[in-house]
Amino acid sequence: MTYNLNILLPEIFLSISIFLILMVGVFFKKSYNLVTNLSLIALVILIVIILNTESTSVKIFTDSFIRDGYAKFIKILIIISTIFILLSSQVFIKDNNIAKFEYPIIILLSILGMFFMVSSNDLILFYLGLELQSLSLYVLAAIDRDNTRSTESGVKYFVLSALSSGLLLYGCSLLYGFTGSTNFDIISNSLNTSSVGSIFAMVFILVGLAFKVSAVPFHMWTPDVYEGSPTSITNFFSAAPKVAGLAVLIRFMQTPFENILVEWQTIIIFISIASMILGAVAAIGQNNIKRLMAYSSIGHIGYALAGVATGTDSGYMSSIVYITIYIVMSIGMFACIFLMKKNGKYTEKIYDLSGISKKHPLVAISFLIILFSLAGIPPLGGFFAKFYVFMTVIENGMYFLAIVGLLTTVISAFYYLRIIKIIYFDEFAGSFDRIRNFSITGTIFLSCILLATFFLYPSTLNNIVSLVFTS
Amino acid sequence: MDFPILSLIIFLPLLGATFIFLFRYQKDNNKSAIYVSIFTSLANLLLSLFLWFSFDNNYSGFQFIEEKNWISGLIKFKLGIDGISILFILLTAFITPICIFSCINSVKERVKEFLIAILVLETFMIGVFCSLDLVIFYLFFEAGLIPMFLIIGIWGGERRVYSAFKFFLYTLLGSVLMLVAIISIYWITGTTDITSIHEIKIPSEFQHLLWLAFFSSFAVKMPMWPVHTWLPDAHVEAPTAGSVILAAILLKMGGYGFLRFSIPLFPIATEYFTPMIYFLSLIAIIYTSLVALMQEDMKKLIAYSSVAHMGYVTLGIFTLTKQGIDGGMFQMLSHGLISAALFLCVGVLYDRSHSRLIETYGGVVNSIPKYSLVFIIFALAALGLPGTTGFLGEFLVLIGIFQKNYLIGLVATIGVVLCAAYMLWLSKRVIFGQIKNPEIKTLKDVNFSEGTILFILATIVIFFGFYPDPLLNTMNVSVNGLIDNYEKDLIYHLSASK
Numbered sequence: 001m002t003y004n005l006n007i008l009l010p011e012i013f014l015s016i017s018i019f020l021i022l023m024v025g026v027f028f029k030k031s032y033n034l035v036t037n038l039s040l041i042a043l044v045i046l047i048v049i050i051l052n053t054e055s056t057s058v059k060i061f062t063d064s065f066i067r068d069g070y071a072k073f074i075k076i077l078i079i080i081s082t083i084f085i086l087l088s089s090q091v092f093i094k095d096n097n098i099a100k101f102e103y104p105i106i107i108l109l110s111i112l113g114m115f116f117m118v119s120s121n122d123l124i125l126f127y128l129g130l131e132l133q134s135l136s137l138y139v140l141a142a143i144d145r146d147n148t149r150s151t152e153s154g155v156k157y158f159v160l161s162a163l164s165s166g167l168l169l170y171g172c173s174l175l176y177g178f179t180g181s182t183n184f185d186i187i188s189n190s191l192n193t194s195s196v197g198s199i200f201a202m203v204f205i206l207v208g209l210a211f212k213v214s215a216v217p218f219h220m221w222t223p224d225v226y227e228g229s230p231t232s233i234t235n236f237f238s239a240a241p242k243v244a245g246l247a248v249l250i251r252f253m254q255t256p257f258e259n260i261l262v263e264w265q266t267i268i269i270f271i272s273i274a275s276m277i278l279g280a281v282a283a284i285g286q287n288n289i290k291r292l293m294a295y296s297s298i299g300h301i302g303y304a305l306a307g308v309a310t311g312t313d314s315g316y317m318s319s320i321v322y323i324t325i326y327i328v329m330s331i332g333m334f335a336c337i338f339l340m341k342k343n344g345k346y347t348e349k350i351y352d353l354s355g356i357s358k359k360h361p362l363v364a365i366s367f368l369i370i371l372f373s374l375a376g377i378p379p380l381g382g383f384f385a386k387f388y389v390f391m392t393v394i395e396n397g398m399y400f401l402a403i404v405g406l407l408t409t410v411i412s413a414f415y416y417l418r419i420i421k422i423i424y425f426d427e428f429a430g431s432f433d434r435i436r437n438f439s440i441t442g443t444i445f446l447s448c449i450l451l452a453t454f455f456l457y458p459s460t461l462n463n464i465v466s467l468v469f470t471s
Numbered sequence: 472m473d474f475p476i477l478s479l480i481i482f483l484p485l486l487g488a489t490f491i492f493l494f495r496y497q498k499d500n501n502k503s504a505i506y507v508s509i510f511t512s513l514a515n516l517l518l519s520l521f522l523w524f525s526f527d528n529n530y531s532g533f534q535f536i537e538e539k540n541w542i543s544g545l546i547k548f549k550l551g552i553d554g555i556s557i558l559f560i561l562l563t564a565f566i567t568p569i570c571i572f573s574c575i576n577s578v579k580e581r582v583k584e585f586l587i588a589i590l591v592l593e594t595f596m597i598g599v600f601c602s603l604d605l606v607i608f609y610l611f612f613e614a615g616l617i618p619m620f621l622i623i624g625i626w627g628g629e630r631r632v633y634s635a636f637k638f639f640l641y642t643l644l645g646s647v648l649m650l651v652a653i654i655s656i657y658w659i660t661g662t663t664d665i666t667s668i669h670e671i672k673i674p675s676e677f678q679h680l681l682w683l684a685f686f687s688s689f690a691v692k693m694p695m696w697p698v699h700t701w702l703p704d705a706h707v708e709a710p711t712a713g714s715v716i717l718a719a720i721l722l723k724m725g726g727y728g729f730l731r732f733s734i735p736l737f738p739i740a741t742e743y744f745t746p747m748i749y750f751l752s753l754i755a756i757i758y759t760s761l762v763a764l765m766q767e768d769m770k771k772l773i774a775y776s777s778v779a780h781m782g783y784v785t786l787g788i789f790t791l792t793k794q795g796i797d798g799g800m801f802q803m804l805s806h807g808l809i810s811a812a813l814f815l816c817v818g819v820l821y822d823r824s825h826s827r828l829i830e831t832y833g834g835v836v837n838s839i840p841k842y843s844l845v846f847i848i849f850a851l852a853a854l855g856l857p858g859t860t861g862f863l864g865e866f867l868v869l870i871g872i873f874q875k876n877y878l879i880g881l882v883a884t885i886g887v888v889l890c891a892a893y894m895l896w897l898s899k900r901v902i903f904g905q906i907k908n909p910e911i912k913t914l915k916d917v918n919f920s921e922g923t924i925l926f927i928l929a930t931i932v933i934f935f936g937f938y939p940d941p942l943l944n945t946m947n948v949s950v951n952g953l954i955d956n957y958e959k960d961l962i963y964h965l966s967a968s969k
Contacts, residue, residue, distance in 0.1 A: 361584075372617055377643075378610040387606075387650075391545075394654045402654070406647035413643055417620070417636060425624045425632055455610065459543040 004060040007067050010050050010075065011115050017042040018108045025101035032099040039104035040086060043079050043111075050075055055468065063183055064122035069468030071119045073320070074247040078114055081239040081327050082107060084446075087439035088335040089232030092346065098144050098230055106143075107236065110136030114244035118251070123172045123182040126248065130168070130212070134161050137241060141229045153228025160221045161211065168208025174201035175256070187256040199263050205252065206267055213245035215305060216274035219298045226294035231346065234290055235334035238297050239327045246304055246323050250316045253308060261311045268309040273404050275302030280411035284418075289337055289350050292415065293330070296374060299412055300326045306405055307389040310396045317465045318388040324461060325385035325454075332370045332447025335440050339363055341433045350419055355428035363432075364423050366444045373451045375416040376409050381454035388462065475537050477550045480518050480560065481598045484567070487511030488590035491583055501582050505575060508586040512568040512593065519557075519564040526557055528944050531952035533603060533666065541607075545657075549603040549664055554949030555730055555800065558942060559600040559723060562807045566719045567593045569924050570712035573815055576921060577711050577822050578626060585626060589712065592618040596720050600727060605653045605663040608732075612688075612724060613646055619713070619721065627708040634701075634708035641701040645691030652684035656736075668736060669956070675739040675964045682740030685733050693725030695785060696755040699778045706774035707827070711818030714770065718777055718810040723803045726784045730800075734791070735953060738960040741789070748789045749879050755782030756886035764893045768827050769817045772897055773810060776853065779886060780806045786883060787868035791957060795871020796950050797943060802864030804942060805852075805932070809861055812849045812928040816842070819921055820901075823914050829897065834906035839916040843902045845925045852932050854894040855887055859936040 005012065021042065025035045055069035086104065093099050113136060116129030138161065142154020176182055178197045179190040191198050211218040226234045257264055279299020286292040304326070307319030339360075340347050357364035373382035386409065393402045490511075491504045527534060533551035541548035552560065570589055578585050595618070598611030616639055624635035657663050660671045673681065691698045702722075706714050734741050756779050763775035780802065787799030819842060820835075821827055836843035852859035855866075865887060873880035906912060917925065935942060 358581075377617060378613045383610075383613075387654075390650070391654055391657070394651065395658050399651070399655075402651050403648070406651060407644070410640060410644045410647060414636070414640060417639060420620075421624060421632055421636070424621060425635070458541065459545070463543065 007053070007058055007060050008065065009053065010046055011112065011119075013049055014042070014046060014108065014112050014115065017045075018105060018112065021108070022105050025105060031101050032103070035101040036086065036090070036104045039108055040083060042108070043083050047076055047079050050079075059121055063185060064125045065116075065119055066121040067119060069470075070247075070251075073465065073468040074118045074243060075115055077243055077324060077327070078111060078240045081243070081331060082111060082236070084331050084443050085232070085235050085239060085334075088331070088338060088443040089235060090439060091435055091437045092230070092232050092338050095341075095346070096144065096230060098232075100143070103140075103143060106136045106139050110140070111240065114240060117244050118247045120248070120251075121184045121255070123175065123184075123187075127169060127172060130248075131165065133241065133244065134165060134212075137161075137237070140233045140236065141225055143233065144230050147230075149228040150230060153225045156228075157221055157225045164208045164211035164218065167204050171201045171204025171206075171208065174198070174204065184251075184255040188258050191256065191259050193260050193263060199260065202257055202260060202264055203267065206264060206271075209245060209249045209252065210271055213242055213249065213301050213305075214294075214298055215271045215301050216278045216298060217271075219275070219278065222298055223291045223294040226297075227288055227291045227348075231290065231334065231337055231348075234293070235331065235337075238293065238330045238334070242297070242301065243323055243327065246301070246308075246319060250308060250319065253311065254316065265309060265311050268305055269398070269401055272302050272305035272309050273401065275299060275305065276405055276408040277302075280408040280415075283412065283415045286415070287350055288348050289340075289353075289419075290348050292350065292419075293333065293337075296412070296415075297326075297330070299408065300374075302408075303386060303389055303405060306393050306401055309401065310392050310398065312392065312396060313469060314395070315389075315392040317462070317469050318392045320465050320469075321388050321461055322385040324465075325381045325451075328447050328450050329370055329374050329382060332366065332444055332451070333374070335443040335447065336363060336367055336370065338440055339432060339435055341435060342430060344433065350422055352429070353419065353423050354426040354430075355423070356432065357424045358428050359431040363444075366448050367423055368420055369448045369452055371416040371420055375413040377413070379455040381451035384454055384458050476518065476522060477535050477537055477552065477601050480515055480522065480564070481550075481594055481601060483515050483518070484511055484590040484593040484597075488587045488594075491587050491590070504583045504586050505571070508571050508590055509568060511590060512564070512571055515593070515597075516564040516568055519560050522552075523557055523561055523945070526552070526554075526945065528554065529948055531948045536603070546606050546663055547604060548607060550601045550607075551603045552601060553952075554946040555953075556600040556727070558800070558804055558945060559720075559727055560597055562723070562804060563593060563596045563600065563720050566715060566807065566811055569811065569815070569928070570715050572920055572924055573715065573818060574710070574712045576918070577818055581625065585622070585710075585712075588618040588622050589716070592622070592716060596716075596724075599724055603665055605656060605665065605668075605732070609646070609650060609653055612728075613643070615721065615724075616642055619717070622713040622716075623705055623709045626710040626713065629708070630704070631708045634704040637701045638705040641691050641698065642688075645688040645698070648684040649688035652681045656681060665732065665736065672960065672963065673736060675968055678737040678740035679743060682733060682737040682744060685728065685737075686744070689725040689728040689733065690751075691725075692728070693722060693781050693785065694778060695725075695751050695781070696758060696778065697751075699755070699759065702778060703771050703774040706777070706814075707768060707770045711814060711821070714814040714818075715811045718773075718814060719807040722777060722781060723807060726781070726788060726799065726803050729785070729788050730796070730953065734788070734957055735960075738957050739964045741791075741957070742961060745789050745791075748785055749876070752782040752786040752789075753879060753882050755779060756786075756883055757889065760886055760889035760893065764889070764896070766893075767829055769820075769829055769897065769901070770814070770827050772829075772893065773813050773817065776890065776893065777806065777810055779890060780810070780853075782886070783865055783868045783883065786879070787864075787871050790868075790871035790875050791954060792871045792874050793950060793954060794867045794874070796953065797946065798864055798867025798869075798871055800946055800950070801860065801867060801939065801942065805860030805864045805935070808928055808932050809849055809852045809859075812845075812925060812932070813853060815921075815925060815928075816846045816849060819917060819925075824910055829900050831908055832901040832911065833904045833908065834902075835911060835914070836902045837906060838912050838914045841922065842917045845917075845929055846902060847898055848929050849932070850894045850898045852936070854891040857936075858933065860932050860939070861936075863936060863939050 057068035113133030120126035138158040144150035214222040283295035304322045307315045373380035376386045536551040539548040595615040602608040759778040766772040784799045787795040852861045855861040
């Protein structure tokens with residue numbers, strides 16, 4: 001039993017620190033800074049704890065919780081991205097009067113949910129983790145409660161997400177009904193393509209998961225929620241929940257649905273192609289940079305799902321590599337968006353970027369690197385992400401998927417180029433307020449350096465992922 | 472050779488660019504940025520000249536090979552050159568300093584960024600010609616889009632945004648299909664190293680599709696009819712230095728790609744598609760020459776003439792005879808010099824009177840005789856006057872094509888006449904005739920730096936026109952090797968299929 005608790009140490013530590021920090025927040029007045037710093041410290045300690053656990057695959061609590069290298073990697077990815085998001089959004093949070101002590105605590109809670117999600121080996125634990133994560137995210141979307149747009153997006157997100165959770169839960173219960181167990185391993189052994197009911201269950205679960213990662217046709221909430229939520233929350237939405245959702249999707253494909261690969265493969269291929277096309281086409285007309293990033297994230301999920309669609313380990317690995325690189329780009333991009341402050345107000349219109357290359361050359365070049373990387377132009381990091389995905393896609397002979405994917409790259413290049421055009425080619429239309437904040441510039445710098453020098457050691461990330469995947 | 476001279480030549484400009492980027496906040500930095508960029512580009516020119524002298528003309532394989540593990544287990548970072556690529560490296564290293572010198576006169580704002588873009592572009596261009604691995608090649612090939620997009624978009628003319636987007640999206644669209652083909656080749660042969668692929672040999676049933684995918688990329692870059700429409704736009708709107716680089720080097724990547732990849736890797740498909748290439752090239756030669764005749768914008772005229780000249784290049788390359796390929800290569804090099812010079816000439820006029828329209832000029836020779844002399848030299852070189860490099864290229868191509876098919880040769884020869892027509896007419900309307908526009912009288916003749924650049928270019932064009940041996944000897948063995956291997960592979964595949 002104590003051995004089991006050892007394995008659960010990261011989750012236990014996180015829960016305890018959440019409660020302690022909550023107490024601190026309640027008992028100290030105006031404790032936002034203190035709470036944030038404590039949360040950051042807790043996250044850093046958490047990384048150390050996770051790094052010090054072994055990577056061998058262990059299942060505990062009657063095989064409902066799994067600890068393996070894969071979960072470890074995903075958890076560390078979630079924590080690191082959260083740390084950077086929290087750091088880079090401080091100025092924004094304080095400027096917009098959403099510096100409430102609950103803010104970081106709810107983020108920690110959602111991380112706890114994600115931890116259980118990615119480590120679950122049982123439908124019940126998976127659903128609990130998912131709900132903990134989702135409930136926290138609803139609150140976060142509506143955290144700017146005096147702002148109609150923010151509350152609206154929170155409610156919208158809640159209603160749609162609750163619906164998808166319902167479908168997912170229905171799928172889970174169907175699965176239980178047909179296989180007699182909630183455990184992934186047992187489900188995996190008793191599922192086969194001949195059982196129509198289990199395929200229904202699989203479809204429902206896929207719908208729920210596709211909603212969480214905002215893949216077409218379950219993407220409708222994404223643009224509205226991205227636009228309505230405070231930018232600091234949008235930043236978080238586009239990173240951590242995406243990783244967790246994709247990771248758990250891969251876990252599902254790998255274990256419980258292993259034997260009905262042919263059935264779900266078609267669905268994933270469809271979702272992937274639809275997301276790539278919609279992400280590319282719908283973003284063209286957007287003038288709000290957050291909305292544009294929402295469509296861009298839909299497109300990127302499409303590419304990541306292309307790796308999943310292969311149904312092979314190398315495909316799953318390429319998806320994980322893809323989402324990792326995507327997060328680096330996304331965090332860098334939002335850190336740049338945090339600098340878009342004009343006359344004391346934060347703007348979201350891309351025309352406010354007009355000609356800023358003259359006044360803010362460093363911001364402009366950061367945008368340039370990140371946008372070209374998002375478009376997947378070599379030699380930047382984004383190219384390698386796509387390269388690895390299409391490597392496995394073509395290995396499995398899915399030429400149609402590869403060609404559609406690469407053609408949508410060209411279409412989506414158009415709207416990334418459009419922003420670059422506005423930044424570099426258009427007339428100067430007013431400069432931004434000076435924001436001197438080391439964590440924003442540091443985040444942007446780190447993101448750009450990682451993307452620009454990725455080509456020097458392009459296989460390091462791959463090696464790490466394949467190491468954790470095979471353990 | 473142990474010293475990684477190729478890597479040095481590739482990454483030296485990038486180093487220079489980083490240097491300029493980091494020292495941007497010093498006062499009076501425009502000047503220092505120009506000095507740094509001139510220094511790096513000239514150093515690169517010296518290095519590549521050194522490379523040329525230490526190059527062994529009698530060895531048909533790749534030389535100066537560098538190999539490093541890159542993506543572990545998948546792809547090696549492999550560089551190397553042969554008689555074909557060394558000439559393009561020389562061309563690139565030679566054109567870049569010219570662009571930098573020319574921008575001192577013409578680029579007035581954001582000079583540092585311009586120099587950075589040019590130097591970064593040089594890195595990518597030389598990288599394209601050095602890489603012996605398909606993925607590395609693709610990496611450099613695509614990366615070149617970024618600086619060129621910015622050069623057209625930031626420093627271009629009125630419709631620069633449209634042209635920059637058209638340039639970028641056309642080329643990207645062509646290239647993504649090549650990426651699919653490259654990855655497919657990896658899974659067919661297990662490697663992307665072109666020397667190993669050549670030994671393993673791609674099975675003939677895959678060759679046609681792969682060839683088409685590569686063709687889509689090179690044809691856009693070349694550009695061949697009917698995907699040439701981005702070129703006139705890009706040329707017209709790009710600043711002078713941008714047009715020069717575009718015409719002199721970027722267009723050559725297409726031809727180089729055919730020589731380096733399409734022909735050696737897919738001989739069966741090359742044989743199969745050769746008639747199509749002839750057909751497209753002939754259309755390019757005749758049709759774009761006619762279009763060039765009707766142009767009112769000088770830059771557009773030269774751009775269309777580039778498409779026509781590139782038609783000779785593809786025609787020559789795909790004759791797959793010694794003379795044809797020699798001619799295609801020579802035509803590329805000579806076009807690189809001549810079109811660069813013509814764009815510089817137009818740039819000189821544009822800097823003075825801010826018009827590229829032919830009708831604004833006329834009788835220029837009366838006020839600026841020195842300029843007119845150089846302009847006429849390059850116009851005559853472009854139409855293939857014997858004694859200039861332009862003649863040799865077209866002549867060799869025509870020899871090659873007449874060996875294959877008289878009819879095609881005949882039609883191609885008509886193109887030479889058309890070329891003479893539009894070039895002479897252009898000279899007549901711009902240089903000679905009555906002075907209609909009073910502004911012409913006050914034009915200033917070429918200044919020292921412009922004059923020097925144009926003089927050097929003219930000397931080289933005439934020198935190699937009379938004495939082409941240094942260039943032909945360099946590529947001789949490699950071209951022979953290319954043809955031998957092609958014929959051997961063709962026989963191998965044909966006998967395998969029987």
